[in-house]
Amino acid sequence: MKMRQVYLDNNATTPVDPRVFEAMRPYYVEDFGNAASIHTYGQKAHCAVEDARGQVADLIRARPNEILFTSGGTESDNTALRGVAARHQSRGNHIITTSIEHSAILRTCEQLEKEGFCITYIPVDRKGMVRLDKLKEAIDDQTILISVMHGNNEIGAIQSIEHIAAMARERKILFHTDAVQTVGKIGVNVEELSVDLLSLSAHKMHGPKGVGALYIRRGVSMNPLLFGGSHERSRRAGTLDVPGIVGLGKACELSNEALEAFNTRVRALRDKLEKGILEQIPDTVVNGSRTERLPHLTNISFRSVEGEALLISLDFQGVAVSTGSACSSGTVEPSHVLTALGGNQKLRDSAIRFSLSRMNTKNDVDYVLQILPGIVERMREVSPLYRAG
C-alpha cells in the first residue's frame, strides 16, 4: 500500500495549482513571443503580461502600473532596499528593519552596512510582535526607509503594518513591507496598509517558482537593481518571463477568489491540528502570538525532542513539515526568529512548523494527529532530557 503523503510545508513553497499551470502552458511553446517585440507574437505576450499585471494589482488593490515584475520575493526585497538606498542616500543613510525579517532582507541589510549605511534592527516581544516603542525611538533625521515584514514565515506573526507605515509617513520616510507570506492568504490592501513598497512571490500561493512582484506606489522614486534594456519602464531590465508572469497573475486571481475560504476552512484545519496536538501530546507549546497570526500555520515546540529528528521521522511516514533550526556538520544554525522571541534554547531547537494551504484536507490533519503522538512518545523515550510532568 502506498504511504499517505501529507504536505504541511506550504510556507516553504506550495504546489502549483493545475489551473495556473494550464494558464502558463501556451506561453512556452505556441505564444512564446518576447513581450517587447512589436509583431503579433510579441503583442500576444505583451497582452498576457498586462493582464497578469492587472490580476496582481487587483489582489492587493493597487494600480497596474504600480506593479513591477521580478524573479521572486528575494529580488523584490533586494530591489526595494537597494533601490531606495541608492536613490535616497543624499538624504540620509539610516534604514530601520526588524530582527525577524527573512534572510532576503537581513542579508541585504548586512551588505548595505558594508556599503556605509546604518541599519537598526528592532527587536520583537515574546509573541513576535515588533516593539513599536523601540521603532519610534530609532527614527532619526537620517532615516530614509523602514522595512517591516507583514507576516512572519516561521511563526506567522502579523505586524500592525498600518501603524508603522503611518509613523513613517508622518516623518516622510519610505515604508516597505515584505508581504511574501501574507499576499494571497489574508486580505492585503496597499491603501489600507498605506505602504510605499510591498514584496510578493508567486510560489507561496500556488504559482510558479522564480517569479514575483514589487508594488511601488506611484511617485516613489528609486534606482533599478538590474540595468540593461528598457523593460518594465526601465525599472528592471531583462526579457520578461511571460509564462511565469501569467502564472503569477492566475495565482493571484485564484487566491483572491479563495481568500474567504482560506480564512475559514484552512484556519479551521490549522486550529484542529493545533488543538489536537496540544491536547494529545503533553509538554507542547505554541511559539509566537496565537492571535495576531496567519490563519494557516502553527509553530509548536515539543519539549525534549530534537526538531530535525522529529521532522525526519514524520518524513519517513509521508508528512512534510519544517524546523527553524538545522544541524549541519555538527553546528546548529538556530532559527533567528525563535531566538529573537527569547526563551529556552532547547525548546527553540524542538520547534516544528506546520503550514497548510487550501489543498490540504481534514484527512491530512487526521493522519498527522494519528501518527504524531506515537512518534513524539518514542522520541521522548530516547531523549536524555525528557522527564514527564
Add this chain to the structure above:
Amino acid sequence: MYSEKARQLITELPNRGTLANATHTSSVENPVCGDITHFYLRVENGVICDCRFQTFGCPGALAASAAVTVLCKGRTLNEVQQLTRKAILEYLGGLPSHKLHGVDLAIEALRQAIGKS
C-alpha cells in the same frame, strides 16, 4: 537521503532508554551543536549482555547511537574497543555527509562508557 538501515533505526529506535542495572555508563555532549548521548551497558564476564542509549540530537546522531548499541550487544569489551567509524557507517549503509559527526558522538560515548566502570 538516509539509507534503508538508517531509516529503520531512526523509526524504531531500538535499545532506547535507560538500564537500571548498568555497569558502565557515559554521557557526552557535542559542545558545538548541543547533541547529547548517554550509553548504559551491562557487562558480565567481559561481555556486553545489554546496552541502551538516549540521545537528544539530529537524525544522524540518533541513527549512529542506535547502530552502536546494536553492534555492541553480545560482544566482548575487547571486541567493541575495535569498533571503528568505518564499521558503524558500513552497518548504517552510510549517512548524509553533513551528518557524519553523529558517528563521532556515538563512538565517543561508547569509548567513555567502556573506559570507566
